Amino acid sequence: MINFYLKSIKNQPKVHGSVCVIGLGYIGLPTAALLANRGYNVIGVDVNKKVVDIINSGNIHIKESGLDTFVRAAVESGRLKAYTEPKEADVFIIAVPTPFHENGYDIPTPNIDYVISATKSIAKYIKEGNIVILESTSPVGTTEKVAEILAQERPELFKTVNSEGKKNANHQSLIYIAHCPERVLPGKIMNELVENDRIVGGIDKISSQKAASFYKTFVSGEVLITNSKTAELCKLVENSFRDVNIAFANELSMICDKYGIDVWELRELANRHPRVNILYPGVGVGGHCIAVDPWFIVADAKKEAKLIKTAREVNNYKTEWVIEKIKNEALKFELKNKRKPIIACMGLAFKPDIDDLRESPALYITRALKQDNLNILAVEPNICEYEEFEIIDYTTAIETADIIVFLVAHKEFKSLITNHQSLLTNKQILDFCGVTKLS
Numbered sequence: 334m335i336n337f338y339l340k341s342i343k344n345q346p347k348v349h350g351s352v353c354v355i356g357l358g359y360i361g362l363p364t365a366a367l368l369a370n371r372g373y374n375v376i377g378v379d380v381n382k383k384v385v386d387i388i389n390s391g392n393i394h395i396k397e398s399g400l401d402t403f404v405r406a407a408v409e410s411g412r413l414k415a416y417t418e419p420k421e422a423d424v425f426i427i428a429v430p431t432p433f434h435e436n437g438y439d440i441p442t443p444n445i446d447y448v449i450s451a452t453k454s455i456a457k458y459i460k461e462g463n464i465v466i467l468e469s470t471s472p473v474g475t476t477e478k479v480a481e482i483l484a485q486e487r488p489e490l491f492k493t494v495n496s497e498g499k500k501n502a503n504h505q506s507l508i509y510i511a512h513c514p515e516r517v518l519p520g521k522i523m524n525e526l527v528e529n530d531r532i533v534g535g536i537d538k539i540s541s542q543k544a545a546s547f548y549k550t551f552v553s554g555e556v557l558i559t560n561s562k563t564a565e566l567c568k569l570v571e572n573s574f575r576d577v578n579i580a581f582a583n584e585l586s587m588i589c590d591k592y593g594i595d596v597w598e599l600r601e602l603a604n605r606h607p608r609v610n611i612l613y614p615g616v617g618v619g620g621h622c623i624a625v626d627p628w629f630i631v632a633d634a635k636k637e638a639k640l641i642k643t644a645r646e647v648n649n650y651k652t653e654w655v656i657e658k659i660k661n662e663a664l665k666f667e668l669k670n671k672r673k674p675i676i677a678c679m680g681l682a683f684k685p686d687i688d689d690l691r692e693s694p695a696l697y698i699t700r701a702l703k704q705d706n707l708n709i710l711a712v713e714p715n716i717c718e719y720e721e722f723e724i725i726d727y728t729t730a731i732e733t734a735d736i737i738v739f740l741v742a743h744k745e746f747k748s749l750i751t752n753h754q755s756l757l758t759n760k761q762i763l764d765f766c767g768v769t770k771l772s
């Protein structure tokens with residue numbers, strides 16, 4: 334796909350203009366590289382000088398399939414240059430993190446300080462006719478906040494004008510501001526940036542249209558127009574939908590355990606109903622999106638978002654439940670064998686077949702077991718080294734361990750089950766991710 338996209342660009346209509354991308358992380362850098370390969374002159378901005386230097390040398394500071402090829406091509410073409418300060422451009426894209434506030438809140442509450450400072454940082458470079466797009470996942474109302482800040486910093490760009498440019502009550506600004514949430518799946522970012530449908534919500538109709546025209550120059554999916562608040566909530570709802578459905582699967586797994594029922598068999602059978610589609614239970618929900626975004630709704634709609642909040646709690650509880658299960662099995666082993674077991678923790682990443690450890694429940698579990706003085710062997714086939722644990726090759730770990738705990742359904746583990754069953758004979762297996770059940 335990547336080489337195909339790079340080659341196919343030559344046949345696409347030429348684009349003109351420049352784009353300034355603020356924040357060169359998991360979304361900003363792939364977007365900047367894609368736009369540069371599409372033909373835009375891209376100014377990539379990051380506050381971290383190290384990141385800027387790495388990118389300008391044609392390299393990358395994050396891992397994502399195909400990203401290295403895109404960035405190298407973009408930098409070599411001279412159309413992607415990174416800086417620590419913004420510059421003038423036709424389009425500004427804000428793709429900075431929106432973490433939680435550190436403390437002082439009973440419910441995890443989004444902190445939009447980076448969005449605010451990014452907005453302030455571009456204010457002096459914005460000119461009449463520019464498009465400002467917020468891509469960061471944001472609580473409802475953030476795009477309007479961006480507009481407010483720009484109006485304070487550059488009031489002359491917010492003169493009330495009508496189509497003839499004369500003062501009237503339409504309150505249109507001379508720039509266009511919209512939210513276009515990123516919706517790409519880590520591991521498939523380069524494909525999904527191009528192929529996914531995009532939602533574009535402007536602070537007014539003309540902003541939506543202008544921003545949508547820009548996305549149509551590099552997105553092959555549909556570009557759908559709405560207002561900024563709907564676009565903001567749409568992104569949060571997509572991830573909450575998934576979280577709620579995973580919570581259902583996780584809750585089922587605990588109910589099944591109580592009755593000694595195999596949840597994987599139950600799931601298969603229930604999913605034969607034409608209108609049932611239960612997701613996979615696991616060790617909890619990780620990554621920087623699904624475990625985070627639902628709180629953006631709950632923090633602001635405390636009374637209304639009861640189901641969304643409960644789903645978050647169920648998914649978090651599932652991780653603690655897994656830890657307790659493993660500890661109980663370790664204790665039983667110790668009572669029987671008069672020594673502590675060696676436990677192989679199979680998988681550290683937050684989901685199968687990636688090396689991303691962000692908010693990973695598998696990593697959290699492995700850490701918790703180690704802190705409880707259990708003998709653990711950390712296995713992660715997608716990572717060679719990790720500061721906290723020695724990473725052990727999975728065949729060695731299986732040979733050495735007494736208890737094998739499958740935390741992530743990596744393809745290596747599935748093939749181990751299929752092709753090397755004998756290695757697992759006489760081992761106690763705890764499978765929390767269905768690796769022994771899924772083909």
Ligand code: SAJ
Pocket residue numbers: 470515516517518519571572575579612613614615616617618619620621622623683684685
């Ligand atoms: N998981 C389960 N059971 C399942 C599916 C997933 O336990 O049946 C777990 C995974 O193991 C992982 C977590 O959920 O720990 C999240 O993984 P994921 O693959 O569902 O999603 P992410 O976090 O990698 O990416 C999501 C995507 N959102 C949706 O699918 C609705 C992606 O499209 C978003 O762009 C991304 O969040 C984001 O950036 O918001």
